[in-house]
Every structure is written in structure tokens, then in C-alpha cells.
Amino acid sequence: MSAPVTVEDVTVEDWADGVVAAAILGSGRRAAPELPAALGGPGPAADSGTRLLDAATVLAAVRAVGAPDAPEAPVDAPVPAPADTLAPPPPRARQLLELLHARPAPVPAAERDVLVAHWLACAAARGVRVPHDLLPTLLERARTTPTLRAPLRPVLDERGRWLAALHPGWSAVLADHRAAASPAGTPGARPDPAAWPHLPAPARLALLLDLRASPDPAERATAADLVASTWANDPVNERTQHLEALGSALVETDDALLERALDDRSVKVRGLAQALLDGLPTSRRAQRMAERLAPLLSRSGILGRRLDVATPPDPDDAGVRDGLTPPPRGTSRHDWWLGTLVAGAPLPVLTSASGVDEAATYQRLPDPLRAAVRRAVLLRRDVDWARAVIAVEGRPSGLLSVLPAEERTQHLGSGLARCRGAGDLRDLRDLLAALPVPADPGLAREAVEALHRVPPPRLVLPTETVHHLRDALVDAPPATLDRLTDLVRTDLPETTGRALSTALQLLSLRRSISEALR
Amino acid sequence: MTTPEAADVPAERWPLERVRGAAPDAASLVAARKLTAPGAWSDCGVSATLVWGKCQGSGKAPYQVSVDLSGPAYRCSCPSRKFPCKHALALLLRWSAGDLEPGAGAPDEAAAWARQRAERAASRAAAEAGSGAPVDPATLAARAAAAAQRRDERLARMDAGMEDLAVWLTDLARTGIAAARQRDLTWWESAAARLVDAQLPGVAEEVRALGRTVRHRSDWAEHTVDVLGRWWLLVRAWRRRADLDAATAADLRTVVGWAWATDEVRAGETVADVWAVLGAHRSTDGGLLEQRTWLHGERSGHVVQVLDFAARGAPMPVARTVGSRLDATLALYPGHDPRRALLVTEPVAAGELDRLPGGGDLAAARARRTAALAANPFVRRVPAVVRDARVAPGPDADTTGAVTVVDAAGRTVPGVATGADEEEATGAVWSLLARTGGRPADLFGELQDGVLRVLAVGTGDGVVGL
Structure with a gap:
């Protein structure tokens, strides 16, 4: 009703208020007001309850019909989304994207996210956008899964950006997390230390990983500065996560923060700092480990060809701070401390004590120390030492990933060809775990053929290895995947068989996506 | 006892007093009354000697209830030691109130049980002699x-x-x-x-x-x-x-709540037409799943609703795809518009709807709602097609799913989207926003309590349900 209806100074609104007031108290205590003339005037005489109910009936009808649904004045209409610039995807691609979000989910959540990211990347390459009706689903997924945000942004198009800006949870998908930490909110700008303390935990983590992945050394170094700026106040979980994020690519200047972390109140953070410092041979802790290790090493024998390792003394407080902690049950204290020293000290301490090259030095080390050396080599990605260890051991020793790409491929090729059966299963697992992602078609074929040479019931592969194999085979030719299908049909151990067939299913879905958006 | 020849004629309903008399105690009757909601019951039926049905209790499988009226004797798969149990009483209450459809046939186990009992009774009766007579006009x-x-x-x-x-x-x-x-x-x-x-x-x-x-x-x-x-x-x-x-x-x-027998409805007004599926809404009320489908007859101009119900866990008839057209004969329930209808013939697909039919701006929709209220002041929901409407998110649309629908003249109505629960409805609202992008589109929905519940949207790409 646009204007109040007034009759003899009683508006319908006043009358309505009077009816409700009488109803609340009861007509026994307050009589219902007479109907205003606009609604027909007073009704016939009746008892008070009946009069109130009659009034309620009229009021219900008035409200049902006359209730203004909303103000009649024109309101500001929403600004419509501009026209999209990209084409919608082909029907087959659209179906696949719908399938990925069907319930029940066709694949586990983590794998689904990888496939969705693949769909988005293929769509961006093809120059098509997300279908309008699937925008809410994808934006919601990207809200909870930050890794999908970057691939989603280029294919949102105008409609997607318009929609995301309306939803408080989704505007974060639009914003580059770097932009959130930068002064002007511009993507790609240097992060602003003043914004860091106010970022939510997931955004901080994403920013750290992003900075660590940067090609610019100065940016990589900035990450530790940000962590250090709030270190004193961050809770233990965040401190741990931040160190882990920095550990994805350590830089020399991390030494200052890690040294500080050695004095942390949390034993978890201290242990993490010690482990990370094993990968930083230029650190002060590495220097201290060298000072502890060097006096224990001596040459002996007539030609000085033996490398003697003396028993380390019990560690002092400074040693415990550096990680010379009591050993796990069932481990010799001396072997444990020596291993910790070798893994922590710069590797040249060993060669200068032996006076010979890496390979010869490695050969002269007792077994427990060799494992410590392999750990240090892997963490520090020391190519010379990796070559030496692989040559001496005559097997990949988990160090192939340290080698330059071409050398690694050669090793993998010849290594896979050498795997002749169940006896080489350990090497085969090592080799599979070292496959580059993605592996070139030749290596992919070699890997699958090597699997075929193991008697199926004995082919036990850890799940992580199968996952890595799956990622390595993303560009594998159809014939290779068909060979893998053959393998899955044999009587593999249950867990391995299941993991491989899931992997195959994902690879074939992925291939369908690539083909639909070619 | 009923004669064998009259086996397909449903037994005469018991008056309420007789059902009450069968209850072991007052508490059983109170418990039974709570079970009389239609949603709890499925596969019910009545024959000359038997009333049966399945009642969804708290367990996964529904209880199988049957009552042999000739005894009377009661049987139920529930663990209750009361006799008869509340399920049997509830079944009798429903039957007594005329809320049981005459069934096609008793489930095998109920029929077998009744046969056993009948045989035993027959052997007893043999001594007394006498047999049934055919049903005569009298x-x-x-x-x-x-x-x-x-x-x-x-x-x-x-x-x-x-x-x-x-x-x-x-x-x-x-x-x-x-x-x-x-x-x-x-x-x-x-x-x-x-x-x-x-x-x-x-x-x-x-x-x-x-x-x-x-x-x-x-x-x-x-x-x-x-x-x-x-x-x-x-x-x-x-x-x-x-x-x-x-x-x-x-x-x-x-x-x-005096139910119509479907036979009665089928014998009444029927309309053969091409019916466009304008929208559908599913909701759950306790254990009862309700599906409401709105249809528009292209020749007759009728806009009717088809209601389907299913107990929790029981299958619901497959929803008709919104935007499809069906060639079918419907029987209309008596009453004023918008009327309820049921399918008399199995519908035949007849293509797709490219544009929502009829409709106008919000003033026209309100005028039609007022007309509907004038004819039937008890009507709660009125269907409406709103043309060239823009959808704007409300202040907390991300959590409440509340939007504002603005027509070409700038009039507004609060809007929500359809969904079986709040989360689904909120999701549907964002789907509506994504599909329309703030541009004018045709909407179909239900006007109820001053809110438009949007069920379908028509854009250049056709008509789709939410």
C-alpha cells in the first residue's frame, strides 16, 4: 500500500496494530478495535473472542493481498556482467568437467583437483571459458583449494569475474595472494612486510611457497625475512609450517632464521631446524659440525689409504642444540652421533681428511656413515658426490634426481634396461621414483616394460611410487598406457594392483580432457 | 466372514470407535496417531479380509504390517510386545479415515499368512457347514x-x-x-x-x-x-x-485434509494437452519427501501442479526435466487455480521449450496472485513467470541465498532459489546469478508469503531448472 488509508482518523495500519495488541493480551483484557470504514466498518455485535477472530480474518486477508512485496520505488539494478570474450567449451569438454564434479565423485578429491587443473590449463590454451552454470562449483572449489586459483583465473572470463566479485568467499580467488601482501594490491609487486602480520595462515603459506619458487634470489630471500618478522608471536603450528615452506628451497641467508629456530621452545621446531640445516653446508651450524667431525677423522695404513673414524665424545649442550640428541632405540649412540655429524658438516671435510676424491672417500667410509653422506648429498643436491656414490654403489641409491636432466635420463634408460626381474625390484623402485615429470615417451615405455619383467605376484610398489609413476606418465603415448593396462590385468598384489588401476583411470580421463580441448 | 467371491471387494471400513477399541492401552493409540502421516507409509492396500502396508520406523527397513480383519489378527515385523502394536493401529486409523488407496494385491507374505489363517478358520467352520453366496444387486x-x-x-x-x-x-x-x-x-x-x-x-x-x-x-x-x-x-x-x-x-x-481418491479424480475433469515442465521443487518434511512439478498446458493455458510423495528411503518418481514438453492427459483435482493434477496417461516427450510461456512484470504477477486469493483465500503458493527480470544478490547472499528480483519497471521482490535444504537452495541461487550475469532473463517461480522462489530460468540458451 503506497499511502496509508485514512478514515475518520483511524488508519488501517493503526487498526492492524490494535488487532495484534488485542490478540497478544487476549480479548478478555483488551477488545479488538472496530473495523475501520475503509474495510467495511464495524461488524455485527458478537462476543469479544468472536470479534477478535473476525478482525484477525480480515487482517490476514488484507496482509495476504495488500502486503507490499517490496518498496515500489525503482531500485538500483545490479551492474550486469560485460559480454564474455572467450567462447564456451565444446560439449564433450563440458561433459568431462561436469563428470569431475558428479556425486559420487569419480576419483578421489586430490586427484580430481589435479584433473580439474588440467582441464583449466587445456581450456586456457584452447581459448575457451568455463560454462556459466559451472562457475559457482569451480569458484567454490578454488576457494577451498588455493592451487586451483591460478589455473582458474584465465578462464573465468567476464561472467566469472563478475560473479566472484559478488561473493565474499570467492573474491579471494580473483586476488593474487601476492597482491594481497603488496602495498597497492597489484599482482607481482614485492610483498609488503606491513601486510604480512595480518594475512590469514593459508595466504601466508601460499605466499611463502610462491616466493620460494621465484627465479629471483632476492625474492627467495625475502621469504625468510617475512617469517622472521612475526616469528616471536606465531604459534607453534605456524612456525613449523613456515619452516617447512622455506625448506622447499633453502637459501644461504636462511641461516639467521634457522639458527634462531635452534633455540625454539618447541622440540618439533628445533628438530625441523636441525634437519633443514643439514641441507645448508654454508651455515654456522655446518661449520660447528665440521669442527666436531674433523678431529675424529684420520688416515692410517702404510700408504695412508685407510680412513679411521674415532669415537665421538658425549655431546655438550652446544652439541645437543645442533642435533646431537640421544639416538632412537636400538641404534648405537656413537653411530648415531657420527651420522648426525657427517650429515650436518660440509662434505669437503671428508675429502680433505682422506686426501682423495669423492668416490674413493665414499669407498673408505663404513656403512652407517655412507647413509649419512647420501642424505647430505640429496639435501644439498651435490652433483659430484651424487655421481661418485652412484658409481661406487652401482645402483641409483635414491640420488638420480640430483643429476642433470640428460645424465639422469641416461642413467634411467640403462638402469631400467638392466632390471631383469624380481631380484632388481629395489633398484626398479628407485628408478621409478626418479623418473622426471613428465617422462619422455622412450623412458615411459622403458619403465612400463621393466615392470612387465617382474613376475606379477612379486611386484610390490609403494603407493607414493605409483603416484610418481602416474605423474611421470602424463604424456605417455597410448601404446604405453595399453601395456600398463595389460599389466593391471595380471595377478598383481592387491594394493599395487588397485593403485595402478586408479592411476590408469586418471591417466585415461586426463587424455580424454586433452583430446576434448585439443 | 467375507465370502470368497467377494475377495476383490475391499472390506468395509471400520469406524474409528472400533479401531480405538482394538488398542491395548491409551498410550498405544497416542503413539499410533503420530504415525498416521502419509509419508511414513508405502505399499498400502486393503482386500476383503486384509489391510496391509509398510511403515518407515527409525530403522532402515520399513516394518511390514498386516491386519487380518476376520480375526481380527495382527502381524508386524516390529519388535514391540504390545498387541496390536502402534504400527498396526496406525494402519487401521489410516484405513478408517479413508486414507488408504485400495491396493493392487497383498504382498506375498501377507497373503500367505492370511490364507493360512483362513484355512484354519475354514476347517473350524466346516463343522458348522454353510458356504458363501454370490454378490447380488441387493x-x-x-x-x-x-x-x-x-x-x-x-x-x-x-x-x-x-x-x-x-x-x-x-x-x-x-x-x-x-x-x-x-x-x-x-x-x-x-x-x-x-x-x-x-x-x-x-x-x-x-x-x-x-x-x-x-x-x-x-x-x-x-x-x-x-x-x-x-x-x-x-x-x-x-x-x-x-x-x-x-x-x-x-x-x-x-x-x-480430506484426501481425494485418485479414481474419483480420474473420473472428473481431464485435459489432453502438450504440457511444458515449468519448474520443480523438492522438499523434505520430517521423513516425507515431496516433489512438486509445475506444468503449463500449451493449448488449454492451465498451469497445474503434480505432487509426488515418498517415504524416507523409498524411491521418488523421476523428476521431469524442466524445460521439456510432454504430450499427456492430466486429470485435474477439483478446486480453484492453481489446481493440482495427476497423470492419466504415460507422458510422451514432445521436444523442448525454448521460451517460458505467458507471464509479465511483477505487477502482473501480483495481480494474478490477488485474483487467486480472491477465488481461494486459503491458497499459499501462486506460480508466476516474470519476464525481463534481473537478479541481484542480497547483502548476505553467500550464506543465506537471498536475492532481489528486479523487473523491467524497477519493481522488486525478495527471491530465493529452490533446493531440498538451505545449502542446496544457496547453491542454486549462485547458479541463477551465474546463468543470468545480472542481465534480464525470464524467471519461473512460486510467489509465497511475499517471496519469489525461483524454480527455472529462461535465457537465450533455453529454459533450465535450478
Whole structure:
């Protein structure tokens, strides 16, 4: 009703208020007001309850019909989304994207996210956008899964950006997390230390990983500065996560923060700092480990060809701070401390004590120390030492990933060809775990053929290895995947068989996506 | 005992008093009354000697209930040691109230059980000799007379129930709704139970609903006054029902919850047409899943709703795809627009709808709602096509799913989207926003309590459901 209806100074609104007031108290205590003339005037005489109910009936009808649904004045209409610039995807691609979000989910959540990211990347390459009706689903997924945000942004198009800006949870998908930490909110700008303390935990983590992945050394170094700026106040979980994020690519200047972390109140953070410092041979802790290790090493024998390792003394407080902690049950204290020293000290301490090259030095080390050396080599990605260890051991020793790409491929090729059966299963697992992602078609074929040479019931592969194999085979030719299908049909151990067939299913879905958006 | 020749003629319904008499105690009867909601029941039926059905209890599998009327003897798969159990009583209550459809055939296990009992009874009866006679016209006439008598009895019970309701309402008005609000649930429950006994289950459900919500609503006073007004209108209309036209009387019958037998509906008005599926809404109320499908007849211009119900866990007829066109004959339930309908023929797909039919701006939609209310003041939902409407998110649309629908002239109505629960409805609202992008589109929805529940959207790409 646009204007109040007034009759003899009683508006319908006043009358309505009077009816409700009488109803609340009861007509026994307050009589219902007479109907205003606009609604027909007073009704016939009746008892008070009946009069109130009659009034309620009229009021219900008035409200049902006359209730203004909303103000009649024109309101500001929403600004419509501009026209999209990209084409919608082909029907087959659209179906696949719908399938990925069907319930029940066709694949586990983590794998689904990888496939969705693949769909988005293929769509961006093809120059098509997300279908309008699937925008809410994808934006919601990207809200909870930050890794999908970057691939989603280029294919949102105008409609997607318009929609995301309306939803408080989704505007974060639009914003580059770097932009959130930068002064002007511009993507790609240097992060602003003043914004860091106010970022939510997931955004901080994403920013750290992003900075660590940067090609610019100065940016990589900035990450530790940000962590250090709030270190004193961050809770233990965040401190741990931040160190882990920095550990994805350590830089020399991390030494200052890690040294500080050695004095942390949390034993978890201290242990993490010690482990990370094993990968930083230029650190002060590495220097201290060298000072502890060097006096224990001596040459002996007539030609000085033996490398003697003396028993380390019990560690002092400074040693415990550096990680010379009591050993796990069932481990010799001396072997444990020596291993910790070798893994922590710069590797040249060993060669200068032996006076010979890496390979010869490695050969002269007792077994427990060799494992410590392999750990240090892997963490520090020391190519010379990796070559030496692989040559001496005559097997990949988990160090192939340290080698330059071409050398690694050669090793993998010849290594896979050498795997002749169940006896080489350990090497085969090592080799599979070292496959580059993605592996070139030749290596992919070699890997699958090597699997075929193991008697199926004995082919036990850890799940992580199968996952890595799956990622390595993303560009594998159809014939290779068909060979893998053959393998899955044999009587593999249950867990391995299941993991491989899931992997195959994902690879074939992925291939369908690539083909639909070619 | 019923004769074998009359085996396919449903047994004569028991009056309510007889069902009451069968109850082992008062508590069983109270428990049984709560089980009489249609949603809990499936696969019900009645034959000459047997009433059966499945009742969804708290367990996964529904309880199988059968009653041999010739005994009477009761059987139920529930673990209760009361005899008969509340499920058997509830089944009899429903049957007595005329809420059981005559079934196609008893489930095997119920039939076998009844046969065993019949054989045993027969061997006992053999001694007394005597056999059944065929049904003669006199018997049929007697049955028709009995049916008319049952109808008169029901109406008498309903009349008494309405007068009882009138007294209750007058009392409530005199003592005030603030006092009623302080009452506990059992007070409302006992008022509802009396209405169930008076065979006014529709009103009983409304009383229960008010009892459940009156404490929590912020607008409880206005809402309660509205509901009292509605019930009082019902009381006064019922008193005059002899003077009312057939459609208005049918509307009253729907409100009080006197179910129509589907055979009766099929024998009434039928319309053969091409029906466009305008929209569908699913909701759950307790264990009952309800599906409401709106259809528009292209030649007849009728806009009708088809209702399907399923108990929890039972399959619901597959939803018709919104935007599809179906060639079918529908039978319309008596009453004013918007009418309920049921499918008489199996629908044949007849292509797709490219544009929502009819409609206009929000003023036109409101005018039609007013006209519908003038014809049937009890109507709650009115279907509407709003053309060239833009959808704008409300302030908390990400959590509430509330939007504003703006028509070409700038008039607005609050909007929500369809969904079985709040989360689904919120998701559907964002789907609506994504599909329209703030640009004008045609919407189909239900106007109810001043809110437009959007069920379908028509853009350049055709008509799709939410």
C-alpha cells in the first residue's frame, strides 16, 4: 500500500496494530478495535473472542493481498556482467568437467583437483571459458583449494569475474595472494612486510611457497625475512609450517632464521631446524659440525689409504642444540652421533681428511656413515658426490634426481634396461621414483616394460611410487598406457594392483580432457 | 466372514470407535496417531479380509504390517510386545479415515499368512457347514447405502470437530496468544490429536506447525494472528458449506485434509494437452519427501501442479526435466487455480521449450496472485513467470541465498532459489546469478508469503531448472 488509508482518523495500519495488541493480551483484557470504514466498518455485535477472530480474518486477508512485496520505488539494478570474450567449451569438454564434479565423485578429491587443473590449463590454451552454470562449483572449489586459483583465473572470463566479485568467499580467488601482501594490491609487486602480520595462515603459506619458487634470489630471500618478522608471536603450528615452506628451497641467508629456530621452545621446531640445516653446508651450524667431525677423522695404513673414524665424545649442550640428541632405540649412540655429524658438516671435510676424491672417500667410509653422506648429498643436491656414490654403489641409491636432466635420463634408460626381474625390484623402485615429470615417451615405455619383467605376484610398489609413476606418465603415448593396462590385468598384489588401476583411470580421463580441448 | 467371491471387494471400513477399541492401552493409540502421516507409509492396500502396508520406523527397513480383519489378527515385523502394536493401529486409523488407496494385491507374505489363517478358520467352520453366496444387486445396493452412511458419519464428525475448533479458537482469542505461546508442545499436540480424531488432518498439521514455530519466530504475533484468521475463516466457511459452489467446497476439502481418491479424480475433469515442465521443487518434511512439478498446458493455458510423495528411503518418481514438453492427459483435482493434477496417461516427450510461456512484470504477477486469493483465500503458493527480470544478490547472499528480483519497471521482490535444504537452495541461487550475469532473463517461480522462489530460468540458451 503506497499511502496509508485514512478514515475518520483511524488508519488501517493503526487498526492492524490494535488487532495484534488485542490478540497478544487476549480479548478478555483488551477488545479488538472496530473495523475501520475503509474495510467495511464495524461488524455485527458478537462476543469479544468472536470479534477478535473476525478482525484477525480480515487482517490476514488484507496482509495476504495488500502486503507490499517490496518498496515500489525503482531500485538500483545490479551492474550486469560485460559480454564474455572467450567462447564456451565444446560439449564433450563440458561433459568431462561436469563428470569431475558428479556425486559420487569419480576419483578421489586430490586427484580430481589435479584433473580439474588440467582441464583449466587445456581450456586456457584452447581459448575457451568455463560454462556459466559451472562457475559457482569451480569458484567454490578454488576457494577451498588455493592451487586451483591460478589455473582458474584465465578462464573465468567476464561472467566469472563478475560473479566472484559478488561473493565474499570467492573474491579471494580473483586476488593474487601476492597482491594481497603488496602495498597497492597489484599482482607481482614485492610483498609488503606491513601486510604480512595480518594475512590469514593459508595466504601466508601460499605466499611463502610462491616466493620460494621465484627465479629471483632476492625474492627467495625475502621469504625468510617475512617469517622472521612475526616469528616471536606465531604459534607453534605456524612456525613449523613456515619452516617447512622455506625448506622447499633453502637459501644461504636462511641461516639467521634457522639458527634462531635452534633455540625454539618447541622440540618439533628445533628438530625441523636441525634437519633443514643439514641441507645448508654454508651455515654456522655446518661449520660447528665440521669442527666436531674433523678431529675424529684420520688416515692410517702404510700408504695412508685407510680412513679411521674415532669415537665421538658425549655431546655438550652446544652439541645437543645442533642435533646431537640421544639416538632412537636400538641404534648405537656413537653411530648415531657420527651420522648426525657427517650429515650436518660440509662434505669437503671428508675429502680433505682422506686426501682423495669423492668416490674413493665414499669407498673408505663404513656403512652407517655412507647413509649419512647420501642424505647430505640429496639435501644439498651435490652433483659430484651424487655421481661418485652412484658409481661406487652401482645402483641409483635414491640420488638420480640430483643429476642433470640428460645424465639422469641416461642413467634411467640403462638402469631400467638392466632390471631383469624380481631380484632388481629395489633398484626398479628407485628408478621409478626418479623418473622426471613428465617422462619422455622412450623412458615411459622403458619403465612400463621393466615392470612387465617382474613376475606379477612379486611386484610390490609403494603407493607414493605409483603416484610418481602416474605423474611421470602424463604424456605417455597410448601404446604405453595399453601395456600398463595389460599389466593391471595380471595377478598383481592387491594394493599395487588397485593403485595402478586408479592411476590408469586418471591417466585415461586426463587424455580424454586433452583430446576434448585439443 | 467375507465370502470368497467377494475377495476383490475391499472390506468395509471400520469406524474409528472400533479401531480405538482394538488398542491395548491409551498410550498405544497416542503413539499410533503420530504415525498416521502419509509419508511414513508405502505399499498400502486393503482386500476383503486384509489391510496391509509398510511403515518407515527409525530403522532402515520399513516394518511390514498386516491386519487380518476376520480375526481380527495382527502381524508386524516390529519388535514391540504390545498387541496390536502402534504400527498396526496406525494402519487401521489410516484405513478408517479413508486414507488408504485400495491396493493392487497383498504382498506375498501377507497373503500367505492370511490364507493360512483362513484355512484354519475354514476347517473350524466346516463343522458348522454353510458356504458363501454370490454378490447380488441387493448386496451392492446395501454397500452403496453403507458408503453413503459412512460419508454422513464422517461429515458429522467433521462438523463436530469444526465446532470444537471454533470453541478452542474463541478461548485462545479471549485468553491471548502470548499465553498460548507459553504452552508446551503437548498442549498443541492434544489440540491436533482432537482434529485428527475429527478427521480434519490438514488443520491438525497446521496446528502442530504453529506449535512448533510460535516460540522461535521473531514475527510470532503477526504470524499467529494471520493463522488464527485463516482458521476462523475456515470455521465460518465450513458452517456455510452447503451454500458454497463446488470449486470453493473442494478448496475447503483440500485445506481440511480430506484426501481425494485418485479414481474419483480420474473420473472428473481431464485435459489432453502438450504440457511444458515449468519448474520443480523438492522438499523434505520430517521423513516425507515431496516433489512438486509445475506444468503449463500449451493449448488449454492451465498451469497445474503434480505432487509426488515418498517415504524416507523409498524411491521418488523421476523428476521431469524442466524445460521439456510432454504430450499427456492430466486429470485435474477439483478446486480453484492453481489446481493440482495427476497423470492419466504415460507422458510422451514432445521436444523442448525454448521460451517460458505467458507471464509479465511483477505487477502482473501480483495481480494474478490477488485474483487467486480472491477465488481461494486459503491458497499459499501462486506460480508466476516474470519476464525481463534481473537478479541481484542480497547483502548476505553467500550464506543465506537471498536475492532481489528486479523487473523491467524497477519493481522488486525478495527471491530465493529452490533446493531440498538451505545449502542446496544457496547453491542454486549462485547458479541463477551465474546463468543470468545480472542481465534480464525470464524467471519461473512460486510467489509465497511475499517471496519469489525461483524454480527455472529462461535465457537465450533455453529454459533450465535450478
